[in-house]
Amino acid sequence: MSTIALSDRQGRAASAGMWLFIASIVMFYGALFSGYVLLRAGSPVWETPWRTGPAAEWPIAVDHWFRTMWLGFAVMQSRRLAGEGVAIAGLPRFSWLVGLAGTAFVWRCVYIAGWLASQGLVPAMSVPLACWYVLTGTVALLVAGGTIAAVWVALERVPAAQRARRGAMLQRYWLLMLVLWLTTVGGLYLV
Amino acid sequence: MTRLTDHKTLGIAYATTAGVFMVVGFLLMLLFRWQLAWPGQPIAVATAIFGETNAPGGILLPEFYYQLVAMHGSVMIFLAVVPMAVGALGSYFVPLQIGASGLAFPRLGAAGYLLYLAAGVLMAASFVLPGGAANSGWTSYPPLAIIASSGQTVWLVGILMLGVSSMLGAISVLATIVAYRAPGLTLMRLPFFVWSQAMTALLLLLAFPALQGAAVFQLMDRVAGTSFFLPSGLAVSNTPLAVSGGGNPLLWQHLFWFLAHPEVYVLILPAMGVVAEVITAHARRALWRYGLMVGAVVALGAWSMVVWAHHMLLTGMSTTLSSFFQITTMAVSVPSVILITSLVVTLWGGAIRYTTAMCFALAFLPMFGLGGVTGLPLGLGPSNLILHDTYYVIGHFHYLVAPGTMFALFAATYHWFPKVTGRRLDERLGLVHFIGSFVTMNAVFLPMFLMGIMGVNRRMYDAGLQYQLAEPTLAWNPHMTWNAVALGVFQLVFLVNIVWSAKRGTPAENPWQATTLEWATTSPPPAGNFAEPPIVTGAPYRYEEEGA
Ligand code: HEM
Ligand SMILES: [Cu+2]
Numbered sequence: 001m002s003t004i005a006l007s008d009r010q011g012r013a014a015s016a017g018m019w020l021f022i023a024s025i026v027m028f029y030g031a032l033f034s035g036y037v038l039l040r041a042g043s044p045v046w047e048t049p050w051r052t053g054p055a056a057e058w059p060i061a062v063d064h065w066f067r068t069m070w071l072g073f074a075v076m077q078s079r080r081l082a083g084e085g086v087a088i089a090g091l092p093r094f095s096w097l098v099g100l101a102g103t104a105f106v107w108r109c110v111y112i113a114g115w116l117a118s119q120g121l122v123p124a125m126s127v128p129l130a131c132w133y134v135l136t137g138t139v140a141l142l143v144a145g146g147t148i149a150a151v152w153v154a155l156e157r158v159p160a161a162q163r164a165r166r167g168a169m170l171q172r173y174w175l176l177m178l179v180l181w182l183t184t185v186g187g188l189y190l191v
Numbered sequence: 192m193t194r195l196t197d198h199k200t201l202g203i204a205y206a207t208t209a210g211v212f213m214v215v216g217f218l219l220m221l222l223f224r225w226q227l228a229w230p231g232q233p234i235a236v237a238t239a240i241f242g243e244t245n246a247p248g249g250i251l252l253p254e255f256y257y258q259l260v261a262m263h264g265s266v267m268i269f270l271a272v273v274p275m276a277v278g279a280l281g282s283y284f285v286p287l288q289i290g291a292s293g294l295a296f297p298r299l300g301a302a303g304y305l306l307y308l309a310a311g312v313l314m315a316a317s318f319v320l321p322g323g324a325a326n327s328g329w330t331s332y333p334p335l336a337i338i339a340s341s342g343q344t345v346w347l348v349g350i351l352m353l354g355v356s357s358m359l360g361a362i363s364v365l366a367t368i369v370a371y372r373a374p375g376l377t378l379m380r381l382p383f384f385v386w387s388q389a390m391t392a393l394l395l396l397l398a399f400p401a402l403q404g405a406a407v408f409q410l411m412d413r414v415a416g417t418s419f420f421l422p423s424g425l426a427v428s429n430t431p432l433a434v435s436g437g438g439n440p441l442l443w444q445h446l447f448w449f450l451a452h453p454e455v456y457v458l459i460l461p462a463m464g465v466v467a468e469v470i471t472a473h474a475r476r477a478l479w480r481y482g483l484m485v486g487a488v489v490a491l492g493a494w495s496m497v498v499w500a501h502h503m504l505l506t507g508m509s510t511t512l513s514s515f516f517q518i519t520t521m522a523v524s525v526p527s528v529i530l531i532t533s534l535v536v537t538l539w540g541g542a543i544r545y546t547t548a549m550c551f552a553l554a555f556l557p558m559f560g561l562g563g564v565t566g567l568p569l570g571l572g573p574s575n576l577i578l579h580d581t582y583y584v585i586g587h588f589h590y591l592v593a594p595g596t597m598f599a600l601f602a603a604t605y606h607w608f609p610k611v612t613g614r615r616l617d618e619r620l621g622l623v624h625f626i627g628s629f630v631t632m633n634a635v636f637l638p639m640f641l642m643g644i645m646g647v648n649r650r651m652y653d654a655g656l657q658y659q660l661a662e663p664t665l666a667w668n669p670h671m672t673w674n675a676v677a678l679g680v681f682q683l684v685f686l687v688n689i690v691w692s693a694k695r696g697t698p699a700e701n702p703w704q705a706t707t708l709e710w711a712t713t714s715p716p717p718a719g720n721f722a723e724p725p726i727v728t729g730a731p732y733r734y735e736e737e738g739a
Contacts (some may be wrong), residue, residue, distance in 0.1 A: 013371065032404045127437040130415075130417035
């Protein structure tokens with residue numbers, strides 16, 4: 001009769017916990033997004049003022065490209081932390097770089113929201129705009145949470161094996177962020 | 192906080208807090224039941240307690256009545272029954288039943304509890320706001336909920352907090368079951384209660400986020416002036432509302448019921464789990480067709496996520512959609528019937544011991560049956576047309592949650608009290624509690640079916656004084672109210688029993704000679720639960736081999 005080692009169990013619990021957490025975020029975002037789809041499908045007109053006009057000092061597509069890259073970078077870095085990615089240099093880099101990428105992401109979201117608001121395009125103006133703010137804001141909030149977690153994990157003093165496990169969990173989270181972000185961009189800007 | 196990381200302390204903290212909210216919910220109910228029995232007649236002390244704004248001259252104002260009703264439902268469901276069935280029973284007994292020393296993420300569990308406590312206090316405190324607490328029903332339908340007073344904002348914030356809380360709790364319980372089962376404890380050897388808790392946690396985890404999403408939308412509508420749920424051209428008291436409009440009130444109903452129907456299974460599945468444990472132990476028989484029951488509880492949980500729009504059959508959805516939801520609703524009764532049947536057949540040939548726990552568990556069966564059967568006419572369009580929004584609906588779901596889930600919670604208390612305290616509850620007081628509760632519960636809720644069939648609407652401040660069809664039922668209301676009061680008195684017997692027995696009750700280790708793992712350690716269990724990690728070699732219920 002073999003008893004499973006305690007650390008093994010902790011790993012299994014953590015992994016299960018992360019999947020469950022991801023599932024519940026998918027449901028949360030899914031509720032918001034299906035609300036968006038239903039509202040849009042039920043509206044005779046659907047104006048998208050955020051798509052046109054100089055939303056910032058450069059085309060919005062550039063902005064999307066950057067934000068997507070930053071999330072991709074976070075995925076890669078956590079992959080490295082998990083010991084799965086390509087080893088480039090020492091780990092400490094991870095902390096401030098992902099912190100920076102995440103912060104930059106949130107900053108762009110807030111910046112564009114501020115710009116829209118300054119043009120009088122506030123959430124109360126129309127249902128489409130309200131959707132823009134809620135969907136973008138939700139992703140920004142979730143990314144902010146991931147950023148804090150990533151920095152925390154990087155600064156934490158734990159054994160290498162444990163750190164690798166956290167990296168694996170972060171990687172899943174950032175992948176989820178990437179998916180949510182692409183869904184949001186697709187829904188708000190492309191379709 | 193440190194102590195709350197122990198799953199037993201956590202369970203007791205949940206039980207105590209949920210117990211307090213249960214009393215709060217009950218008192219709210221007594222107040223509005225008084226109004227229903229004697230509409231518009233002053234309550235002597237009401238002004239002194241609730242102030243001139245709520246009860247001038249002792250008469251409950253409609254505005255206050257609706258706060259009472261909305262908060263009764265919200266408190267009972269979100270702050271009392273679910274935390275009791277999931278937070279308390281789940282945290283305390285799941286680790287014990289799987290032979291673990293605690294929960295997988297003790298700090299998450301503790302954080303979940305603290306969030307729940309904060310949300311509960313916040314929501315209860317909203318009564319002191321100008322305009323009082325939330326008053327748009329526990330269902331918070333817009334547009335009403337959006338133009339309601341600020342108590343609704345607090346309600347929404349509370350719901351968001353509760354969502355996070357139940358997510359933390361659910362993750363903690365599920366990960367524990369996944370990773371910390373005793374060696375040899377395969378999935379098909381888990382006690383049925385653990386299965387029911389796992390399914391419940393999964394439902395909370397997957398369904399609650401929909402309500403959180405909806406709460407975000409509604410919060411935006413209330414504080415940021417958006418129109419997610421506000422149609423164009425809405426006027427309140429003939430004044431057009433200064434909003435953009437263009438939203439859809441039915442969207443709320445979809446998102447709300449996508450949570451709230453599974454939520455009713457969150458109320459019933461743990462109850463099923465408890466009743467199964469009690470019946471098998473007190474009838475000295477292994478559960479009949481355990482595997483089938485596990486399949487049924489999984490199916491029930493999964494299926495409960497595709498029936499939600501049976502609450503909206505009259506909202507003008509297409510006939511295709513309506514047929515879909517009528518069919519899924521009829522089908523959901525199949526696994527319920529399987530579960531009930533298995534439990535009844537388990538009794539067959541058993542050596543039944545009529546303990547108080549067993550009496551409550553046995554009473555659960557027909558009460559749940561009545562609640563379930565009365566759901567079927569509600570799930571079919573033509574009969575729903577007549578019954579929707581009447582007292583019949585109130586009767587239907589109260590049979591499931593009041594003599595249903597509540598009886599299961601009572602059974603759990605009598606069954607597991609020795610586990611928690613090392614002492615038994617007094618059986619004579621228990622019998623009084625049981626008989627009293629059984630009689631008064633039915634006296635309160637049975638007439639509601641008839642009232643509903645006669646056409647009396649729910650949520651009427653004056654019990655229907657204005658309607659001729661309600662006339663014959665007006666005289667029933669005082670009887671129902673007195674029975675509700677009596678029900679409360681019998682719960683006092685229960686409380687006395689708990690307090691008295693915790694100190695003076697007969698000491699007992701495993702008074703029911705139960706074979707599940709939680710009884711394989713001392714009562715109460717020591718820190719870390721098991722002196723030696725148990726090793727499991729067989730099925731959870733071994734009453735026949737033992738020859739008890
Ligand atoms: C065979 C199983 C069931 C069926 C077919 C069924 C069907 C229904 C239907 C169609 C309604 C909507 C009535 C209306 O508003 O017109 C309803 C309401 C309700 N049911 Fe059930 N039900 C079942 C089981 C349950 C269970 C197990 C619970 C809880 C433990 C439950 C709790 C509720 C509640 C709380 C409501 C009322 C919600 C509200 O409007 O405030 N039901 N049921
Ligand atoms: Cu339902």
